[in-house]
Amino acid sequence: MRRVVVSLLVGVSSLAVSSVFAADPMTDDQKTLYALGVILSRQALGSFNLNEAELEMVKAGMTDGVLKRPEKVNLQEFMPKVQQMAQTRMAAAAETEKKAGAEFLAKAAAEKGAVKTDSGLVFSTIKPGTGVSPKATDTVKVHYHGTLTDGTVFDSSVERKQPATFSLNQVIPCWTEGVQKMKVGEKARLVCPSTIAYGDRGAPPKIKPGATLVFEVELLGIETPGEGKK
Secondary structure (H helix, E strand, C coil), rough: CCCHHHHHHHHHHHHHHHHHCCCCCHHHHHHHHHHHHHHHHHCCCCHCCCCHHHHHHHHHHHHHHHCCCCCCHHHHHHHHHHHHHHHHHHHHHHHHHHHHHHHHHHHHHCCCCCCECCCCCEEEEEEEEEEECCCCEEEEEEEEEECCCCEEEEHHHHCCCCCCEEEEHCHHHHHHHHHCCCCCCEEEEEEEHHHCCCCCEECCEEECCCCCCCEEEEEEEEEEECEEEC
């Protein structure tokens, strides 16, 4: 959190001086500063879910910080309150997201052929495989396409046209569990509640706190220590 606050005070100077520029950035420098503002708004401010009036107060603080004006509050006193506000708002956002995710999971579990496990994972086979299944200690080669429940793509080896290889015990629990259910050559859909994905913290800026995730995964191969590909 301290790193976030430092970023706000030092890095978001683009917002503090944005009124100097035209409504739309024109020069490369203006576009660069605008991009900086957008990036920091997502990475540093996203969890606060600020409304317009609150954002104006944040801008006032950034302006004083960037221009080295006297601070109107004691930062040492209010640093814990900044952290508390971030935690409170993140928790509230996560609860809203989890409620929406629960409805999505229920619909996914009701689809033909879907299986819901004790962890909350909803597993569906898209294309059967004929090979062996991996263990949690195996390294697997996969193609995957990850989306939010609204269909927004947040990560996709398919779009990159480059399969991914990783150890199955070093990914989110949803993957560790779900991919072990697959056979080589199989393609499956994994619907992952936040409890076995990225939890209440999410993975900003693309994955919100409490988000339910959807993956289409194709298991291309398995590597076990000393045995190579199967």
